[in-house]
Structure formats: C-alpha cells, structure tokens
Amino acid sequence: MSFDLVFFGGTGDLTWRKLMPALLQAMRHNKLPEGGRILAVARDERSDDDYRAFIRERFSEVDPSKRPSDEEYARFSAMLHYRRMDLSKPEHYAGLKDWLAERGADTTVLYLATSPHLFPVICEQLGRAGLNRPDIRVVLEKPLGHDLASAQEINRVVRSVFHESQAFRIDHYLGKPAVQNLMALRFGNALFEPLWRRESIANIQITLAESIGVGSRGDYYDGTGALRDMIQNHALQLLTMIAMEPPSTNDADAIRDEKLKVLKSLKPFTAESVARDVVRGQYKAGTVDGKPVPGYLDEVKVPPGSTCETFVALRTEVQNWRWAGVPFYLRTGKRLAARDAQIVVNFREVPHPIFAGTTQANKLVIKLQPEDGLELHLLAAKGSVPSGDHGEVLSPVSLDLDFDKAFPSQRVGAYERLLLDAIAGRLNLFVRSDEQEQAWRWVEPVIDAWAQDTVGPRPYAAGSWGPPAASALVARDGSAWAEEQ
Ligand code: BG6
DSSP states (O other): OOEEEEEETTTSHHIIIIIHHHHHHHHHTTOSOSSEEEEEEESSOOOHHHHHHHHHHHGGGSOGGGOOOHHHHHHHHTTEEEEEOOTTOHHHHHHHHHHHHHHOOSEEEEEEOSOGGGHHHHHHHHHHTTTTOTTEEEEEOSOOOSSHHHHHHHHHHHHHHSOGGGEEEOOGGGGSHHHHHHHHHHHSOSSSGGGSSTTTEEEEEEEEEOSOOOTTOHHHHHTTHHIIIIIIIIIHHHHHHHHOOOOSSSSHHHHHHHHHHHHHHBOOOOHHHHHHHEEEEEEESEEETTEEEOOGGGSTTOOTTOOOOSEEEEEEOBOSTTTTTOOEEEEEESSBSSOEEEEEEEEOOOSSOOSBSOOOOOEEEEEEESSOEEEEEEEEEOSSOOOTTSOOBEEEEEEEEEHHHHSTTTOOOHHHHHHHHHHHTOOTTSBOHHHHHHHHHHHHHHHHHHHHOSSOOEEEETTBSSOHHHHHHHHTTTOOOGGGO
C-alpha cells in the first residue's frame, strides 16, 4: 500500500523531535508500508537535500537509541521531500495537490503539526483545493483549542471539510503500549472485570509526573498551564479507559461511545467544589536529580508574576452504577520528584482480617513510564514459623509483569504506533470530536473559578511531589498517594 504523508509544520519541534524519529523506528521495525513518501511543508525555501541534511542534523538531538546509522539514514531520507508553502495562499495548495496527484498514492495523510490557530485556515484551504477526498486523512495535534468555544470552532471547520472518520485527533498517551494493555487487561481477560467496580475498588489514582521543567517552552506553557496541557486530554483519556463499560466490539466508535459516556458521567465542578477538590501549584526553585533548578518564574519566556499552574491534583467521581462514590484522583505536574506515569487501582481492605499485623489492601499498578508494566500487590505468608503467640504475619509481595522483557522485540513507541494507525486508517486510538468537547466542558468551570481566584497557585519546591494540599486532598478520604503509602 503506497502512502503520502505530509507534515504541515515540517521544520517544527514536533516534526523533528517526535515524528521523524517515530517514522525511522517504524522503518527499522519493517512496519512502514512500502512505497511511502514523506513531504515536509514549511515557509522557507529549501531543496529536498537541504531538508534531508536538516533532519539528519536534528537526529543528533534525539535519544541515541533512535539515531540512524548512515545506511539507515540513506534509506530513510530517500523518502523525504520538502515543499515551501505559504499556508494562506490557495495556489500553494493547488501545487501540493498536483504534487500528490503525480503519483496518486493509495492513502494520503495530512498531519497538521502546526500551531492550532492555523488549523481552521489550513482545513479551509485544503477543502477549497479538493484535498478532502475520502482517501485523505487529516491528523490534528494537540492542543485542540484553548477552551470549549475554540475547540468547537476548530471542530466546526474540520467537519465542514472532512468527514469525522477522516479526522485523526492525536492524544499521544493513547499510543503508549501501557494503554493498549489496559484494554487487553480489562477486556481480554476475565479475571479483573468482576472486581472492576465500586464493591471492590476503594479509589483510583492517575499520576502523570514529570521531573523536567518547562524548558524553552515557557511562552507556550504560560498560556496553557497543566490543566489544559495534561489533564483535559491525557489524564482524562486514561480515566475513560479505566472507567468505561466493555464496548460491544473493538471498533473505534464502539470504544469512543463508551469513553464519551464516562466523560458525560464525570461529576461537574462548581465554584465550591473547585475550591475543595482541585489543588493548583507552581514550582519554586529546588533540587531535581541532585541538581539545583530554578523556579517557574525564573524560566525563560515566563512573564513576571505569572499565576500559571505547573501542577494540578483533583478529586472527581464517575456518577454511574459501577463507580458511584469511588474517588478518582488525577495529578500531574512539572518538576516533580520523578518522571513517573502510572494508574493505581486501590482495592478495598478485607472485610474481616484474621491475620495480625499488616492489613494492607491489594493494589494494581499500571505503569506507563519510565517502564511499562503491571504490578499486583498482594499479602503473602513467608512460610516461616510464626514467633510468639501472634500467629501468621503476612508480608507484602508483588507480582510484576515487565512488558519490555515479556515482548522485547515488538514494543513500539506512542508516535510510531499512532502514525502507523493513521496511515492504515485505524481510528481506535484517536479522539472523537464529541469526546474532546466534553472534556473541555468538564474542565471549564475549573478555568472559570481560577480566573476569579486572587490567591493563585500554591508554591511547591522543585523535586517534591507538589503542594502539601495535594496530599491533604487524598488524606481527607482516608487514603494516600502511592508514594506516601
Ligand atoms: C505533552 C505536553 O502533551 O506531553 C508536554 O504538552 C508534556 O508538556 C508531554 O511534557 C509529556 O509526554 P510524555 O510522553 O513525555 O509523558
């Protein structure tokens, strides 16, 4: 199957940092369909060879394991092409159409890796040029809007040009192997599903912690903040995968219908519940990995006195029969103690303990990164002779499943997976417009409440787990974050 993959924003960070390395990996894994062309589009004048040299050089900045050898780059760069385009000029789209028509690939994927404010103009122009035929797919990168109204406006324009089945909205967390394993764990095994409900589960915690700061992205980040950058999309998508009902099939719409129901069942925020159930923070100077690091306000391109949040922890509930009353805690932040993304399912304690000592409840930890795996925490008898008259004392043990070890050669990264899915037309791991808008609808009262709040974010030291109020939020329900247990 031949394909043409066009990157709008072809010289931007996302393209060289994530997309090109992902395609190179796909080539290494022999997963890239034969006969592919990759066309980068940007404003400046360059030849194909200039562009190939530019990408080659940029590879020196990506993870060493993802850098190509000379032989690999020769094969890879043969697919690369470059085209100058002014995105507002119809004749440039006509030129693109001719370039694509010269060969007539089976599939054309147009990847908008630009700033989202350009999405409407690009889509309109693509439509006018007739670059919206059914065999054409459009991939939209986050952030898809800034609030509900802007997301709706983007979706309105996208829908006026493309059918929903042609629109691939990326949330790269859905491409992480652990997320596909979550689906497999829940719906490919009979073991957990009977327990996956309020009767057995005490609470669920989703943590997306980063140890990096905002780096050179201060200007983008300051207009965004952790709520829009991580909670509205990545954390909520994970929550839907955890909480959804079993879909009737493994088809994109069957899955997305169930995810949408979860988003619609989330307890709506009010000004009072935002004050009680949402903690926002901003990092101050501190120490990360043994090195002193500056506070957020001292990062480049961050305006003085900014009240942008770099940390959010919140408590919510999914208001349906399966989950009524079960707290879902979501937490994300920059400059936290570790890079650690995981979902912890805390089960209820035994109803009637008969062993002395430890009475730790079971928990299932779904690890997304840095490693990708599953841990099931249990209590076990050591098999030694009990001392004194205490009887058997149980000890915590865990069953660990390391997917990198179990499937060493088949693991693919998030962007690699999602790019291959877009080329193949598989929509399962992409976000539908109604899901995305519902997620905005849910976070908006938080944005509104913060706009009225003069106190601003709570400080936390870089290298910590966020403001103490985040621990208090969970302690209030008699629980604790995983690292505090
Ligand atoms: C992006 C955010 O969507 O996800 C970044 O814009 C964040 O701020 C990144 O650093 C985290 O992704 P990952 O895959 O490194 O956890």
